[in-house]
Amino acid sequence: MAKRDYYEVLGLDKSASAQEIKRAYRKLARQYHPDINQEADAAEKFKEIGEAYEVLSDEQKRAQYDRFGFEGANQFGGGGDFQGGFGDIFDMFFGGGGRRQDPNAPRRGEDYQYVVDLDFMESVTGKTETIELEIEVECDTCMGSGAKPGTKPETCNRCGGSGVETVEQNTVLGRMVNQRPCSQCHGTGKTIKEKCSTCHGSGHVKKKQSVEVKIPAGIDNGQQIRLSGKGGPGVNGGPAGDLYVVIRVRAHEIFDRVDQHISMEMPVTFAQAALGAEIEVPTVHGNVSLKVPAGTQTGSKFRLRGKGMPSLRGGANGDQFVSVIVMTPKHMTDRQKELLREFEEISGESGVEEEHGMFQKMKKFFSH
Structure with a gap:
């Protein structure tokens, strides 16, 4: 199959913003995920979408692609079988590195996905469905800190709260200085001496929750409904993720x-x-x-x-x-x-x- 233009793959113009690229990728990745989409070429399309996003989401790779096409993108590790860049090559030899996020910065929770099966006539009329989810919520005992009540997490004395530690290694290229997740706090920047007995230090517990989903009349097989904020809990005060309800419509005997x-x-x-x-x-x-x-x-x-x-x-x-x-x-x-x-x-x-x-x-x- 001939290689398609990356912008065409994501359904975008060359003037698309970084946010538009991300939004298009997330939509198409969910649509063609092999676990959801049973079409014969779903896996191939999913791979094609991922390859396009890898290049267009990186400013340097995108600039090279816009100027030189696929050959330009390949210079930076995109568009081929190897899906990484130079940073990934160094990770393979020296155990990781590069820029890392502040472990204490607010982070958005994970998105959840749930599949609802409908009869054909239910897709015609629409319905309200109540689904039961087992989701992670903030632990009520420790209020999300992970520490035993009356105590609190302490700043990691190994990394000083940064979540990373510096490692020096002798390599064929000379002496290399590299950063990796802190081996003591595992990148969180904090340690808990006395863990909460309820959540065992995670700060979250699993809880069953009922969510009401209004399924509109006329919905088609494979379409999904997004419920904002109904996904996984945020980290360090970050917003919750979203819940994506994927619709599967059973075939009708005559229609x-x-x-x-x-x-x-x-x-x-x-x-x-x-x-x-x-x-x-x-x-x-x-x-x-x-x-x-x-x-x-x-x-x-x-x-x-x-x-x-x-x-x-x-x-x-x-x-x-x-x-x-x-x-x-x-x-x-x-x-x-x-x-x-x-x-x-x-x-x-x-x-x-x-x-x-x-x-x-x-x-x-x-x-x-």
Whole structure:
């Protein structure tokens, strides 16, 4: 498969901001995650999205890519099988390094994901679903500190609260000075001498929580609903993450959905198709009458306007398309057979030839 432009992969213009790049990546990564998306090429698309984000989210790699294309991006470790940069190479040999965040800085909590299964008709009408989650919340005993009540965490005496320690190593390139997470506080910058008996020093406990999700009418399979602040708890006073509810819609026995439209096959008798009839057709909004004109053929398609799926944005409903299937009887009485033979004798090929050019073509073919 030909390599696609990174901006095209993320659905962005070259003028896209860093925030727009991040937002597009997160949306597409969730959509094509192999654990959620069962399409055959989901894993390949997921990898392609990650590769594009790796380059465009880095200012230096992006500048090189904008100027020199894929070759420019590869100079900085992007766009190939190896997904890192020079920093990752040094990490492999010397145990990590580079810029690190303040361990005491507020950090956003993790995003959670939950899958809700719906019947087809529930996706038409929408519903309110109550889901049960087991999430991490701040420990009430220690108020999130992780320390036994009456005590508090202390500044790590090994790293001085920075969360990192400096290590000197002799390498083939000479003496190297490197930083890595503090081996005593594991990068937190703090140590707890007496841990909370409830959370065992983590500052968080798991708790079951009920969350009400309003699923709108017209939602489609694979779409997701974002509940802001319903994810994992923030760290050091940071905001909570979000909860993403992924919708899976079960297939219906007669209705098929394509975007906002619904399609179905409707059987009719030979007499109804030949003579014309008014038949009752099921839709997701209830049964309706459909006039089948005389001479209707198998595969003829009729449109029922406004009988499709509701719009998530509040617009008009989609349409329903009805494909007619003319049923040929398998078991007939002697009288029915007699009448059909009489009909065949009376009709012959005269009317059929005039209306169906295919008969003329077939006669010409066999006459050679």
